[in-house]
Amino acid sequence: MDIFLDYLKVFAVGGLVCLIGQILINKTQMTSARILVLYMLVGVVLEVSGAFEYMKEFAGSGVTIPIMGFGSNLAKGALEGAKTNGFLGAVTGGLSSVAAGLTTVIVCGFVFGLIAKSRSKKI
Amino acid sequence: MLERKEYQDYVSQNAPRSPMTRTLIAAFIVGGLICCIGEGIGDIIKLIFKEMSDKDVAIWESCIMIFLGSLFTALGLYDKLGHYAGGGSIIPITGFANSVISPAMEYNREGVFYGICAKMFTVAGPIIVFGVVASFLVGFIGYFAM
Numbered sequence: 473m474d475i476f477l478d479y480l481k482v483f484a485v486g487g488l489v490c491l492i493g494q495i496l497i498n499k500t501q502m503t504s505a506r507i508l509v510l511y512m513l514v515g516v517v518l519e520v521s522g523a524f525e526y527m528k529e530f531a532g533s534g535v536t537i538p539i540m541g542f543g544s545n546l547a548k549g550a551l552e553g554a555k556t557n558g559f560l561g562a563v564t565g566g567l568s569s570v571a572a573g574l575t576t577v578i579v580c581g582f583v584f585g586l587i588a589k590s591r592s593k594k595i
Numbered sequence: 596m597l598e599r600k601e602y603q604d605y606v607s608q609n610a611p612r613s614p615m616t617r618t619l620i621a622a623f624i625v626g627g628l629i630c631c632i633g634e635g636i637g638d639i640i641k642l643i644f645k646e647m648s649d650k651d652v653a654i655w656e657s658c659i660m661i662f663l664g665s666l667f668t669a670l671g672l673y674d675k676l677g678h679y680a681g682g683g684s685i686i687p688i689t690g691f692a693n694s695v696i697s698p699a700m701e702y703n704r705e706g707v708f709y710g711i712c713a714k715m716f717t718v719a720g721p722i723i724v725f726g727v728v729a730s731f732l733v734g735f736i737g738y739f740a741m
Contacts, residue, residue: 482634483627486687490626494619494682504685504694505718509725511686516729533634536653537660538626538686539722546726550734554741562738566730573688576658577695577719580665585699585711588669 478532485527485534508539515543520551545569618681625676625683633660633687657688664689668696694718 493507502510518524524544527535535541546566553565567574637656640647647655664687667673673693677684684690695715702714716723 479631479634482630486630487623487627487683490683490686491619491623493626493686494622497682497685498615498618504690505721507682507685508691508694508718508722512722512726513729516726516733520733533637533656534627534630536657537630537633537688539688539691541657542688542691542722543726543729546730547733550730551737554734554738559738562734563731565734567727570726572654573657573661574723576661577665577692578715580662580692581695581699581715582711584665584669584696585703585715586707588696588700589703 481531482534485531486537489535489538489540511539512543512546515540516547519544519547542570542573545573621680622683625680626687627683629660629683629687629689632663633657636660660688661692664692665696668693669700691719691722 489511493511496502496507496510515524518527518540524535524540536544546569549565549567549569550562551565553561553563553568555561557565633656636659637652640652640655644652664673667676667689673684673689674697677690677693684693695718698714698717699711702710704710705714
């Protein structure tokens with residue numbers, strides 16, 4: 473029962489985050505690139521203000537799977553780097569904390585771009 | 596000849612408008628489900644590798660979600676989902692993967708260099724640039740504030 477409640481929280485919070493994005497798309501006709509950038513910057517702001525930790529405690533993947541998690545990781549890495557390694561850490565910390573995700577995206581993009589043909593026209 | 600104002604009215608009358616309620620419900624359900632799949636993957640990793648730290652679990656989780664998003668994009672399924680779900684499929688990290696793989700597949704007939712490698716970043720480029728600049732500013736200010 474406990475695990476059911478956890479997943480319900482993840483579902484509700486994750487759904488709500490996407491719902492707000494959909495409202496933005498419907499009302500302002502923003503392109504997906506702008507939506508993604510906006511959400512990532514929101515993640516950075518939430519992480520710096522300290523609110524992201526509480527949200528993560530409450531909803532887990534409901535806030536880390538949306539692109540806000542990417543922004544929060546960048547900001548968190550930069551702050552931790554500044555704390556442990558000084559100025560060099562502040563410069564390297566952000567990218568190194570998202571290096572795994574970025575590498576996966578780029579490798580997958582290259583491999584699938586080579587082997588797959590676009591089917592988006594068939595919708 | 597139409598006046599500019601008349602033409603704009605004509606366009607706004609005939610532009611396809613996504614029905615508000617249906618798209619909102621679809622975005623909520625699909626977005627929530629994608630987050631639940633991510634949470635499920637994290638829980639499975641925790642069951643298999645019991646001594647792994649929470650941070651590593653989160654990294655593996657997002658890498659697997661990115662891979663799944665790329666795979667479903669390559670199979671052509673993710674774009675169909677996006678057709679119904681809109682924001683529900685754009686905002687999760689799988690949507691970020693989709694925004695990289697989709698143009699890479701689209702432009703692969705233009706060659707590896709200027710097709711796949713360059714066009715891959717048409718949507719992801721701004722995200723990475725804004726993210727890196729923001730993280731640099733945060734680190735820079737954080738360093739001097741400490």
